[in-house]
Amino acid sequence: MAKQKLSTNKTNAQKVEKTSIFSYIKSRHSKTLFSIFLILFSFFLCIAFISFFFNWQEDQSTLNYLTDKTVQSKNLLGKIGAHLSNFFIYEGFGLAAFIIPFQVFLTGFFTIVQKKFSRIIISWNWGLLTMVWISIAFGFLNENYALLSGVVGFEINNYLQTFIGKTGLTIILIFTLISYLAFRYKLSFDAFIEKMKQKRVQREADSLEEESLDKPSEKIKEESSSESIHLKKDKKSEFEVALENLKPTIEKHSDVSPKNEGIILKIEKDPELKIEETVKVLEIDIEETEEEESSTENLSDKILKDFGEFDPTLELSNFKFPTFNLLKQYNESISIDPQELEANKDRIVETLKNYKIGIAEIKATVGPTITLYEIVPEAGIRISKIKNLEDDIALSLSALGIRIIAPIPGKGTIGIEVPNKKATIVSMHSVISSKKFQESQMELPIALGKTISNETFVVDLATMPHLLMAGATGQGKSVGLNAVLTSLLYKKHPAEVKFILVDPKKVELTLFNKIERHYLAKLPDVEEAIITDTTKVVHTLNSLCIEMDNRYDLLKDAMVRNIKEYNVKFKQRKLNPNDGHHFLPYIILVIDEFADLIMTAGKEVETPIARLAQLARAIGIHLIVATQRPSVNVITGIIKANFPARIAFRVTSKIDSRTILDSGGADQLIGRGDLLYTAGNEINRIQCAFIDTPEVEKITDFIGSQKAYADAYLLPEYVDDESGTSIDIDIEDRDKLFKDAAEIIVTAQQGSASLLQRKLKLGYNRAGRLIDQLEAAGIVGGFEGSKARQVLVQDFIALEHLLENEKKQ
Numbered sequence: 001m002a003k004q005k006l007s008t009n010k011t012n013a014q015k016v017e018k019t020s021i022f023s024y025i026k027s028r029h030s031k032t033l034f035s036i037f038l039i040l041f042s043f044f045l046c047i048a049f050i051s052f053f054f055n056w057q058e059d060q061s062t063l064n065y066l067t068d069k070t071v072q073s074k075n076l077l078g079k080i081g082a083h084l085s086n087f088f089i090y091e092g093f094g095l096a097a098f099i100i101p102f103q104v105f106l107t108g109f110f111t112i113v114q115k116k117f118s119r120i121i122i123s124w125n126w127g128l129l130t131m132v133w134i135s136i137a138f139g140f141l142n143e144n145y146a147l148l149s150g151v152v153g154f155e156i157n158n159y160l161q162t163f164i165g166k167t168g169l170t171i172i173l174i175f176t177l178i179s180y181l182a183f184r185y186k187l188s189f190d191a192f193i194e195k196m197k198q199k200r201v202q203r204e205a206d207s208l209e210e211e212s213l214d215k216p217s218e219k220i221k222e223e224s225s226s227e228s229i230h231l232k233k234d235k236k237s238e239f240e241v242a243l244e245n246l247k248p249t250i251e252k253h254s255d256v257s258p259k260n261e262g263i264i265l266k267i268e269k270d271p272e273l274k275i276e277e278t279v280k281v282l283e284i285d286i287e288e289t290e291e292e293e294s295s296t297e298n299l300s301d302k303i304l305k306d307f308g309e310f311d312p313t314l315e316l317s318n319f320k321f322p323t324f325n326l327l328k329q330y331n332e333s334i335s336i337d338p339q340e341l342e343a344n345k346d347r348i349v350e351t352l353k354n355y356k357i358g359i360a361e362i363k364a365t366v367g368p369t370i371t372l373y374e375i376v377p378e379a380g381i382r383i384s385k386i387k388n389l390e391d392d393i394a395l396s397l398s399a400l401g402i403r404i405i406a407p408i409p410g411k412g413t414i415g416i417e418v419p420n421k422k423a424t425i426v427s428m429h430s431v432i433s434s435k436k437f438q439e440s441q442m443e444l445p446i447a448l449g450k451t452i453s454n455e456t457f458v459v460d461l462a463t464m465p466h467l468l469m470a471g472a473t474g475q476g477k478s479v480g481l482n483a484v485l486t487s488l489l490y491k492k493h494p495a496e497v498k499f500i501l502v503d504p505k506k507v508e509l510t511l512f513n514k515i516e517r518h519y520l521a522k523l524p525d526v527e528e529a530i531i532t533d534t535t536k537v538v539h540t541l542n543s544l545c546i547e548m549d550n551r552y553d554l555l556k557d558a559m560v561r562n563i564k565e566y567n568v569k570f571k572q573r574k575l576n577p578n579d580g581h582h583f584l585p586y587i588i589l590v591i592d593e594f595a596d597l598i599m600t601a602g603k604e605v606e607t608p609i610a611r612l613a614q615l616a617r618a619i620g621i622h623l624i625v626a627t628q629r630p631s632v633n634v635i636t637g638i639i640k641a642n643f644p645a646r647i648a649f650r651v652t653s654k655i656d657s658r659t660i661l662d663s664g665g666a667d668q669l670i671g672r673g674d675l676l677y678t679a680g681n682e683i684n685r686i687q688c689a690f691i692d693t694p695e696v697e698k699i700t701d702f703i704g705s706q707k708a709y710a711d712a713y714l715l716p717e718y719v720d721d722e723s724g725t726s727i728d729i730d731i732e733d734r735d736k737l738f739k740d741a742a743e744i745i746v747t748a749q750q751g752s753a754s755l756l757q758r759k760l761k762l763g764y765n766r767a768g769r770l771i772d773q774l775e776a777a778g779i780v781g782g783f784e785g786s787k788a789r790q791v792l793v794q795d796f797i798a799l800e801h802l803l804e805n806e807k808k809q
């Protein structure tokens, strides 16, 4: 028992001894000793290696006598030093062998600072690889001096060169170097680009950088890892900037605990991520938006660049505007007899004296047909008194055409217009060739005539926007209309303006037939563009309403407010013709005898005219309505309200004058083109420019003889409600082209007569009849106003079925 106890005690003692040795090795104390040993050993090796390079040749002979005391080594660290150096440098890796003491030193250092063991292993792996590479590289670069590469480097180099040659080895060395850098220091092409970006960003953020350099973060210095140290060398200031930016953002979230601070530092430890974030923010601000902008702009600009601005006049690019010499010139120098002037003045002074109106001053302005006497009454005379005496004064002066303006708007003087004994004709030539007209930038300029002070009077039809003309027979209405049309012919290209001429008298506007394919618009399938028939007028007006609706749709689609903006956009190629967009010409509807129409068609005419007058302004449809009878049943309230611009030639009664102008005066005109014009406020007395029929003929001949469009401007098709009721039901009576028409309609899936007209080259009436027959056969739906009819048959097969079923029945 005692023996047994003794032996157990012994084994226990041994166990304790073993554990204590093991724990001693693992203890911090032993680790420190081991580290110091490694560090000193690294110095030992380093000194031995350096010494070896100076004495290696002498020491070669001593290497075999390690134990022989008599043999001395030159190496600073004796025979051991010489042996170790020979082993690592000469027989090993040459100059690269210095990596060994370096690695030994690192191992000692890592152990003392308690780095992980895995870290030491990684460090050795990279160290050994580097050593091999360097020794091969030295062997390759300097084959004659083998000490630099060592036997290992020399031999591997020789071995590889026999297999892949010098070039191959060069490639391998370069490749391995790049791979090493890529793996070891995580260098990449992206990182390179990133660095370039950082440099630029840094330049831009110079001010920020300076700020951050003033306040370096202590925390970063303490916590930075080896990578962060490396990056800081390059981008130190930038990290600090980012840190400044990041910190407050996190701190804003309520009270941040010390844990949160740890989070901040963790984020900062990943410098790459931070660089990315910083760069991204700046990139979005500067680069991406710029790119987007330029790409959107380029789209229409590119088309514009490639094709240039759309030119609506291209089809008739050789069109020549009528020349001035087509118009007659008259002697237009205004000459008034001074005696006539004096006599008129005396009469005015005398007459006013009779009414106890004293004159302080009198001034005369001589115009082409009348002379304006401007009077400044004596102090104390009320203008209302003169105004009340208007008729009496006119009577006393006993002259036709006297008009008293009391006061002249904006002047405070009284005007008395007295006709000249000898009127001067204002020629169309003089107003058309005037600088004012020629240089006018108006959309639709009209040179109406000359004012009392002999100035050319030019107005814009586009701003009027509709014009009402009235005057008794033979007072110059037709001449006035011709002057309006001529003005536009001299200024506007056929692509820019189209006229719809309504002439129930059948004589006045016939001359314009010659310019049908240049300037006129008409209904499809109508032979004559100039409309003389009341039913056609109704159709045309309704068709114009459809055109108006279509144009409004186009404007809405183009997101513009008026025709001018629309055409500008279209010219700049910002509107796609495939979506139905096209250049819109102005359409001017001229009705020469409105009273006639109202008497025969009444509401049928009044309603579309009122609708057009109310709405058509923005889409470039303008109306000019002339009438001999300016009575209230012709110029109704609704018409009057929508025609703010009015021209009054001489009328027979004051009432008529009031109907047109809302004031008298037109009854006191002298006729022969003497007119009053108002656009809503003041009234101007104008002598209308004179143009006679031969002149109009010359102009229309001149235009008509030039190359024209294939047809007049076609207005949308309008089908009367009543015509839809007389449908041909009998199959036998069907048009020969019925089947062809049905196939066209089904293929296009669009039930419109104009489509049939185009495809089958038919007149409007026949196409209309075909559509009716198709409706009766159930191929197209009923009439839907401005829209195309619905097609009820989906395809050819269905159509065949339908037609065969019809035959069976």
Ligand SMILES: Nc1ncnc2c1ncn2[C@@H]1O[C@H](COP(=O)(O)OP(=O)(O)OP(=O)(O)O)[C@@H](O)[C@H]1O
Residues within 6 Å of the ligand: 425, 426, 471, 472, 473, 474, 475, 476, 477, 478, 479, 480, 628, 672, 673, 674, 687, 688, 689, 690, 691
């Ligand atoms: N601006 C003018 N300058 C000189 N004479 C003119 C002018 N306008 C018209 N006249 C003269 O008046 C005559 C009648 O003009 P116009 O034919 O234009 O009248 P109207 O009002 O159209 O008559 P109707 O209504 O009967 O057709 C012309 O033949 C011409 O001699």
